[in-house]
Amino acid sequence: MKHTLLILTFIISIPLCSTAQKSNLAPTPPMGFMTWNYFGDNITEQDVKSIADAMLEEGLVELGYDYIFIDDGWQGGRDNKNNIIPDPEKFPSGIKALADYLHERGMKLGIYSDAAQLTCAGYTASLGFEEQDAKTFAEWEVDYLKYDYCFAPTDRETAEKRYIKMADALKATDRDIVFAVCEWGQREPWLWAEEAGGQLWRTTYDIRDKWKADAPEGADLHEESIGYGILDILEINAELDEYAGPGGWNDPDMLVVGLHGKSGPSKDQGGTGATNTEYQSQMSLWSLMAAPLMISNDVRNMDDATRAILTNKDILAIDQDPLGKQAKRVINENGWQVFVKPLADGTYAVGILNADEKKRRFKSKLSDLGIDGKYQLFDVWNKETHKKTNKLNFKVKSHETLVFKLTN
Incomplete structure (x- = not known):
């Protein structure tokens, strides 16, 4: 009876967690280009290829920006076997061919889905198809999955379960796929996302292309659709230094360096651009905070100031320092x-x-x-x-x- 009680006590005390162990998939913060801020959901195969070519020409890949993360808008629904498929007009060659294009050039491919039936932009998502989609992503040789949380319940317990399910599905593929938890910090993912199988977790709502919100003190920037600037994001992420380290990173969202108020969702909610001094500050602060560095400006047409900010080897070394401490x-x-x-x-x-x-x-x-x-x-x-x-x-x-x- 004593042994039975001990076993029952052990079983009851097991926390809700993924089977994933501490990951070595992201020993330093991931770096690359993310499509959302500039392209929105209008991203195409040719856009990705042209960005990859420009990143190579600009020396960005050599500096460590070796990912291209395809955000929302690539999906074309499901086939007659319920396999998720890319939009045939946007991605006529398919995602596997695009992954091959990047891998042949020493780069890696990231892709996007959502822990609900629809993504934030209203495309096909992965709820109920986690194992099937994870297997598909692995067959396509995807290296990274950004997993969003639009149209999902607001409570933390449901979020944990849904992220764990996808994390375990990715692990079961036996392909190394970095898992980015993107529930915008509302359920304090820094407390649970790594245990749930994530290698990074968004700590805030989306960043806009501006220095700070034009709002009275105490305003709810999200509820009032005012939008978060660089300084607003900083105020949240700077308090979370104890939760970051090798294999698990606080993610304060993309770099807006060089956008200058042009194109894409980042220009919404007052995102009319920042000064080069302010862009340089974002690069400095994100690097000090050991943040993932996700370029989102048009690298095919960079000005000299933007290039100088993004290619500074000394600031990149601070971000990528192997000790992995957030300032x-x-x-x-x-x-x-x-x-x-x-x-x-x-x-x-x-x-x-x-x-x-x-x-x-x-x-x-x-x-x-x-x-x-x-x-x-x-x-x-x-x-x-x-x-x-x-x-x-x-x-x-x-x-x-x-x-x-x-x-x-």
Whole structure:
């Protein structure tokens, strides 16, 4: 009887979780191009190929941007055996042929579905067909699945069950497919998504192409359809540093760098564009926060400023640092935000954001940021090295983020 009680106690105490173990699929944050912000649901096979060709020509793939993530709008319904199929007009060669095109060029393919009957844009989704769709994605040699949550119940328990079901279906295919949980942070996925089988999880609603929302303090940006800007997303994701690490990343949504208010869903809800300084700040802040870096501007027609932001090897190294620590926000007052990110070599990256509307001088001792000793300060953007010091004393432009790599 005692043994029976012990077994029953063990069974009852088993948590609701996926059979997935801690993943090595995303040891560093995924990088690539995501189609939604620029193309919306009008994405085509030729668009994907032209983006891939441009990414190679621009050297982006060599820098680590090796995914192309096809977002909503690729679906063409189901065939007479209920297999999900691509839209034959948008993708006449099929998804497998497109995956082959990318793989032959050293790239990887991501695709999209939803944990309901329809996707956010009203296309065929995967609820009730998880095993069948996962098998299809694996047969197509897909490398990544973004799994959205439109038209699904609002409670957390249902979300966990639906994400677990797809995660287990992906695992059963024996193909390595990165699983991106995209329920927009409303059910606190940082607390459960990794255990449910995800390698990254969206922490916020969609980002728009702007610095911040034009809204009174306390406004519900989603309910009032105002839209989240870079700074609004930052305020949410910056608080979640303890939940990120190798194999499991907080995802504050795509980079809007270089969009300049052009095309696609990112221009909705006030997304009329940001300045190059603000775009550079997004790149800085996302990299400090070990975020997935998903380009969404038209890489076929980049200007020099956009190219310089997206191809800065030093800021990319901070994002991709193998220690996998998300920076901790150690100061958030008087319009200053300061981030400290421990790095694998035992040093630090420090970011200083001036969220104020005017240029100001920032002064602080490194010890006040939790860093002891003296360090050389390498300015990641200006490529200047400052002599060893235990202090920070710099002018920072409005909405600018300075980033320093501290070296001994």
